[in-house]
Amino acid sequence: MTSKVFYMKTTKQSPDDMKRDSIEKLLSQINDTDIFRKDENIAVKVNLADVKNKGCTDPIYVEKLVEILKSYDTNTHLIDSKPLYQLDECEKYTYENIDVCQHILNDSEIKKVDVDGEIIKTAKLSKQIHNSDKIITLTQFKPHHICGIAGAIKNMAIDTAVKSGKIEQYRQAAPFISKIGCLACKVCINECPQKAVELNSIAQINYTKCIACNLCVRICPKDTVKINRIKSDFINKAICEYAKAATENRKNDIIYINFLDDIKADYEDTKQDDANEKLSDDIAILISNDPVAIDQASYDMLNDAIGEDIVEKLWRIIDAQMQLNYADSINVGCKDYELVEIK
Numbered sequence: 001m002t003s004k005v006f007y008m009k010t011t012k013q014s015p016d017d018m019k020r021d022s023i024e025k026l027l028s029q030i031n032d033t034d035i036f037r038k039d040e041n042i043a044v045k046v047n048l049a050d051v052k053n054k055g056c057t058d059p060i061y062v063e064k065l066v067e068i069l070k071s072y073d074t075n076t077h078l079i080d081s082k083p084l085y086q087l088d089e090c091e092k093y094t095y096e097n098i099d100v101c102q103h104i105l106n107d108s109e110i111k112k113v114d115v116d117g118e119i120i121k122t123a124k125l126s127k128q129i130h131n132s133d134k135i136i137t138l139t140q141f142k143p144h145h146i147c148g149i150a151g152a153i154k155n156m157a158i159d160t161a162v163k164s165g166k167i168e169q170y171r172q173a174a175p176f177i178s179k180i181g182c183l184a185c186k187v188c189i190n191e192c193p194q195k196a197v198e199l200n201s202i203a204q205i206n207y208t209k210c211i212a213c214n215l216c217v218r219i220c221p222k223d224t225v226k227i228n229r230i231k232s233d234f235i236n237k238a239i240c241e242y243a244k245a246a247t248e249n250r251k252n253d254i255i256y257i258n259f260l261d262d263i264k265a266d267y268e269d270t271k272q273d274d275a276n277e278k279l280s281d282d283i284a285i286l287i288s289n290d291p292v293a294i295d296q297a298s299y300d301m302l303n304d305a306i307g308e309d310i311v312e313k314l315w316r317i318i319d320a321q322m323q324l325n326y327a328d329s330i331n332v333g334c335k336d337y338e339l340v341e342i343k
């Protein structure tokens, strides 16, 4: 079985009219009959809360998408989930020219979905998103420093879960403190929002309290707290199992749009010097009903553009393909795709 992925090439110089046109043309590929109905609730998953707003989609695309959805008299809103780090650490982004409700999830409304996976038994999703008639996810596809790739699968899994669900996933790869280098300066102990770091000659994380927010990684003056990439397979399994819970039986109700533009590695604001370094020229916008196919196509396109496996180059220890293989094996979608260029 293969899934269709439609794409249009883009460049940094693409004029605004061409960007609007590309959203309209790509959306029309998803279904050749009218796909949206009057009064349908449509959740457009965007990035509204992010450190330095690095995951925000170009407003031109979002404006055009909302204009199309409004033309069907739908009840459209832009939505994002709360990050694990303190909200005051990141900037709240607003699409200024878009006149629809833009809000960050209310964590009190939980939709529990049994998934019985290897790691996740019951996913805790946001009712505000998952009770919508349709969901459209806008994802800035990029290499990710813990999971390997951050695409549609991760967006559906982590960013449509409530906070306790996010923690359950991130905890699979919570950071660790190296035995060498800790000065016992107590910065992490004083700043940890969960009081999860204890001092026993050197700092140690109490994993029963840790929510894997990675704040300690960012603030340690000696770079002694480390991202746990050895556990990337575990977090990827948890992500795929959450994605399964979030998408099961909803194939035609969820549309995934991946942007391969302004591509930088996602370090979630750790102190990496190369966090703002562009990895490639702009490549394409992709659309599909299949989160696995669109992520596999995005990953392949990015690697082709760079000429090597970008995740292996950045973090040798992470097997990014594992996320896609596992998602395919538990039927989140299909990694075999048919790529169709739209002009």
Ligand code: SF4
Binding pocket: 177, 181, 182, 183, 184, 185, 186, 187, 188, 189, 203, 219, 220, 221, 222, 223, 224, 225
């Ligand atoms: S901030 Fe770093 S050096 Fe200071 S106690 Fe924590 S781990 Fe040790």
Ligand code: SF4
Binding pocket: 174, 175, 191, 192, 193, 194, 195, 196, 197, 205, 209, 210, 211, 212, 213, 214, 215, 216, 217
């Ligand atoms: S120990 Fe580190 S990752 Fe865990 S909750 Fe505290 S600051 Fe966050």
